[in-house]
Amino acid sequence: MQKRNNISLSLYQPDIPQNVGAAMRLCACLGIRLNLIEPFGFAWKEKEFRRAGMDYIDLVDYQRFSSWEKFCDDHMGRIILMTTKGAVAYTDFEFQDGDTLLAGRESAGVPENVHDRADHRIFIPMHGQARSMNVINASAMITGEALRQIAKGQ
Numbered sequence: 362m363q364k365r366n367n368i369s370l371s372l373y374q375p376d377i378p379q380n381v382g383a384a385m386r387l388c389a390c391l392g393i394r395l396n397l398i399e400p401f402g403f404a405w406k407e408k409e410f411r412r413a414g415m416d417y418i419d420l421v422d423y424q425r426f427s428s429w430e431k432f433c434d435d436h437m438g439r440i441i442l443m444t445t446k447g448a449v450a451y452t453d454f455e456f457q458d459g460d461t462l463l464a465g466r467e468s469a470g471v472p473e474n475v476h477d478r479a480d481h482r483i484f485i486p487m488h489g490q491a492r493s494m495n496v497i498n499a500s501a502m503i504t505g506e507a508l509r510q511i512a513k514g515q
Contacts, residue, residue: 368507369394369461370500371440373429373475376402376467382417383497389420391504396461397425398432402468429475436461439480443503444470445493447484454483456507458514464496 370388372395375381381397388395405425407418426432438459443451463479465471476482485499493499 366391366393366508366511367458368456368504368511369396370504371396371398371432371461371463372496373398373463373471374400374402374466375496378403380467380495380497384500385421385423386417387497387501387504388423389417391508393422393504393508395421395423396432397423398429399425399427402466433478440478442471442476442479442482443484443499444476444482445484445487446470446476447482449481449483450486451483451503451506454481456510458511460507462500462503462507464500467496 370384370393372381372384375384375397378401381401384395426435438461439457440461440463441454441456442463442465444465463471463475465475483503485494485502487493494502
């Protein structure tokens with residue numbers, strides 16, 4: 362079994378339970394922690410997550426936070442906000458061990474106070490008039506790049 366990676370993925374007030382299930386599976390497969398920041402845009406029913414996520418809910422290291430403030434109180438390390446309003450393309454950003462990758466709500470992103478709290482804001486360059494990707498697809502791309510960089514630096 363491989364060692365657990367020391368970066369994490371955080372979902373800010375997710376709206377879509379299927380995306381949370383996909384994030385659980387992504388984090389379990391990559392060996393990274395998942396942080397879920399409430400309130401959610403759906404009712405949390407662990408039985409349904411177990412059914413949708415198969416056995417991955419038992420494999421993922423995840424924690425739920427009742428609010429953004431509680432998450433910030435517990436958080437250590439840099440917060441890297443993945444946003445269409447980012448300043449640096451994710452491929453030009455230098456990730457570090459211990460980074461937290463933060464994804465916003467599917468319907469609204471994150472409010473200004475969360476933007477202000479983030480240490481860095483990164484984006485995925487889009488083709489043509491496309492605006493954004495599915496939050497978990499984007500998270501997977503950026504997480505893969507972060508893990509690649511961190512492994513290369515070791």
